[in-house]
Amino acid sequence: MSNVVQPGQRVAVLVDSxxxxHTTQSVYSRNIDYEELLDEAVAGRELTRAIAYVIRANSPNEENFFEALQEIGFETKIKEIKTHADGSKSADWDVGMIxxxxxxxxxxxSVVICTGDGDFSRLCSHLRHEGVRIEAxxxxxxxxxxxxxxxDAFTDLSARSDRFLL
Incomplete structure (x- = not known):
């Protein structure tokens, strides 16, 4: 397995939207530039799949957001938000992404996962064992x-937040 990004590598980009x-809203009060995110993740390699995992929360303009992701080149996987008996809500794509x-x-x-969630650390170990480079x-x-x-590699989007935020 190579730990170096090379143009001929086949890469998939999986985004925990x-x-x-939540990070960009709480820290920056801004939105992600998904086009720049995808460009950075692919890094000149052969893109096999780009998947954005999103939640349908029936909020304004959400369908426009899903369509914009598709225009950029993402396949969208959409999960409905669940309301529990106690009134709490949840929606989680971790298992689907894994x-x-x-x-x-x-x-x-290579697989590029765009998330800060530590639950994906075990996935990194598994993919590396399978001979796949894992980037976060x-x-x-x-x-x-x-x-x-x-x-194998981590890109801190905060270091160049002006590039990755709208």
Whole structure:
């Protein structure tokens, strides 16, 4: 397995949209520039799949957002927000992202996960064992150290926030 980004590598980009959204809203009060995010993640390699995992929360302009992601080149996987008996709400794509990464891995050289969620650190170990380079991209102030340590490479989007924020 190569730990160096090379033009011929086949790469998939998996974006935890909720994780990035909450960080950019709470820290910067801005939105992600998904086009720049995808460009940085691909880094001149052969893009095999780009998937944005999103939540349908019935908020204004959400369909426009989903369409914009598709125009940029993302496949969108949409999950409905769940309301529990106690009134709390939840929506989580962790298992879906992990399953997609493991399923896609045999046909890839690299997987880029765009999330700061430490729950993905075990995925990093598994993919590396399978011979796949695993990269993480997220905003450093909300990224788990466990994830940073587990990935082959980490891109701190905060270091160039003007590029990655609208």
């Amino acid at each position: 909720q994780n990035l959204y 399953l997609d990464a493991v399923t896609l891995a045999p046909n890839l050289d 991209m997220a905003f450093g102030e909300s990224t788990s150290e466990e994830l940073v340590d587990a990935a």
